[in-house]
Amino acid sequence: MHYYIKNMVCDRCILIVGQCFEQLGHPPLGISLGEVETAFPLSPQRLAELENRLTGLGFELIDDTKTRLVEKIKNVIIGFIHHHDTPVKVNHSTYIESHLHKDYAYLSSLFSETEGITIEKYIIHQKIERVKELLTYHELSLSQIADQLGYASVAYLSGQFKKITGLTPTQFKQQRPPRTPLDRVGS
Missing domain, CATH: 3.30.70 (Alpha-Beta Plaits)
Structure with a gap:
């Protein structure tokens, strides 16, 4: 069961x-x-x-079947972003589609309808939480973090980080505001 x-x-x-x-x-x-x-x-x-x-x-x-599927989408994303120590060089939509064996357009539509946020924005928020975690524990340089999370450049990561948090990664490291619990990210 x-x-x-x-x-x-x-x-x-x-x-x-x-x-x-x-x-x-x-x-x-x-x-x-x-x-x-x-x-x-x-x-x-x-x-x-x-x-x-x-x-x-x-x-x-x-x-509920649809709620279950949305939760599976979230878990695939969390696993992809938070539980890989090596860079995964694959498109997010391909990764999600292959793990859930469903058409990405359907999954994306269902997710947006249920959660009020797109999968892409949810992924960005999860990535930023992962960046916060890695910055907090001083595990990697910003360049290594950008590479691990699939960012094209440190500048792009920094810009997205500032847009979401209001701080640059350096300011975040200095201030260390509290992190958002993963089940509340993107909500």
């Missing part, structure tokens, strides 16, 4: 959601961002308990 969960954005989320299922006596057979597979369905009572636990932790069970 597959359960779809909104707001799973990192490995820690996977751990927490997995623990919720285990505490209910239904250890996951498989778990990834936004999706949990169990050996058998939860009873209505256990499902209600799961829903309460997840809601208390900032997650949400998804039962």
Whole structure:
């Protein structure tokens, strides 16, 4: 049985959601961002308990097909941007389309209709959050960050960063304003 969960954005989320299922006596057979597979369905009572636990932790069970697909789009984007340490040289639309096996035009239209923001803008916001993370931890130079995230130049990255945050990357490093939680990026 597959359960779809909104707001799973990192490995820690996977751990927490997995623990919720285990505490209910239904250890996951498989778990990834936004999706949990169990050996058998939860009873209505256990499902209600799961829903309460997840809601208390900032997650949400998804039962609508379109909402599930939008959440999968988000998870593919987050994985693409936040969980690759090496540059991925592929077009975002091709990457999303290949992972979800659906036409990109349909996915883009559904995403915009549901989220009120285009996939492209969502990707930009996610990239900026990744830049903030990398700048905060001093892991890479701005040139390396630009290369890793697929920017054509440091100048383009800096311009986009300033447009979104109101700060240059250098100003951000000096001020270190709080980062936006990944499940709230682009909202």
